[in-house]
Amino acid sequence: MMTPRTQDEYLDLVDQAIFEVEDVLMCAEDEDDPEDSAFSDILPVFERLSQELKKLHADVLQGKQVIGRGEDLPFMPLVTQWKERIPSHDLLLSLNHVHKSGFPG
Numbered sequence: 850m851m852t853p854r855t856q857d858e859y860l861d862l863v864d865q866a867i868f869e870v871e872d873v874l875m876c877a878e879d880e881d882d883p884e885d886s887a888f889s890d891i892l893p894v895f896e897r898l899s900q901e902l903k904k905l906h907a908d909v910l911q912g913k914q915v916i917g918r919g920e921d922l923p924f925m926p927l928v929t930q931w932k933e934r935i936p937s938h939d940l941l942l943s944l945n946h947v948h949k950s951g952f953p954g
Contacts (some may be wrong), residue, residue: 855952898935916952
């Protein structure tokens with residue numbers, strides 16, 4: 850997994866995470882019967898992740914997001930709780946690591 854060294858690289862990684870989450874949501878929507886979907890119980894998790902990642906992207910662009918202050922991203926408890934069911938959880942862990950510790954110098 851790539852460790853972003855700049856804000857632009859970080860935003861690229863956020864975009865990749867958004868794509869991965871949206872891909873799962875699209876797969877779930879393509880299921881014929883939502884009641885039988887393997888994703889039905891975790892759909893709210895992916896919907897929240899999608900919202901949180903889009904907010905993160907906007908906040909970074911607007912300078913509202915401070916990176917390197919030792920804080921977890923707000924959605925990390927959700928990622929930790931559902932890590933077994935989130936295919937891209939490693940990507941989310943990478944985003945959080947940089948968010949907490951800052952860009953490698």
